[in-house]
Every structure is written in C-alpha cells, then in structure tokens.
Amino acid sequence: MTRLSIVLLAAVLVTAIYLVRVQYESRRLVTELDRATVLAHRLEVEKSSLEVEKQAQATSLRVEQIAQQRLGMRMPTPAITEYVTAKAPVATASQEAAR
DSSP, rough: OOOHHHHHHHHHHHHHHHHHHHHHHHHHHHHHHHHHHHHHHHHHHHHHHHHHHHHHOOOHHHHHHEEEEEETOOOOOOOOOOOOOOOOOOOOOOHOOOO
16 A cells, blocks of 8 residues: 555656646746747837838938939939930831731
8 A cells, every 4th residue: 555655646746746847838938929929019110110211211302302412413404305216117128028
C-alpha cells in the first residue's frame, strides 16, 4: 500500500509541476501576443501618418514649386514651344503591292 501511495504522490507532483509549467508558458505567450498586437497597432498608425505625409509632399503645387526652384523649370509658353510636324509615311513597293 505504501508503494502505491508513493507512486500516486509522485504522479500528482509531476502533474502539478507540468500544470504550473503549462500555465507559465501560456501566460508568456499571451503577453507576447499582446506586445505583438500593440506593435502592429503602432506600425499601422505610423503607416497612416506616412501616407498622409506622402500625399502632402506630392501635391501638384509643391511639385511645381520644387521644379521651378531647384530644377529651374518654367511653364511652357507659345514663345518657347516648338511644334513638330510629322511627314506622311512613304509607301514602299511591298506595301503598294499588298493593296
């Protein structure tokens, strides 16, 4: 009877230690999941703010100002516009034979 009691006591102790370990691991994983969720939320907020900043930087007025100031570009006027006329394509003998 004593042997059976010792075996059962050992089984209860092993089970209790295993249960404590599993609970600890579970709590650790939940904490890690919470941290990852908070980080994901922060990254999403940062992404949104960067997209807003990107849209603000890409406005046509800002692009036009940078083109004028940094690149020395100017708006086209009829005085500086050159018009190119396209000549009619010359028909080759093979094209005329195909007609």
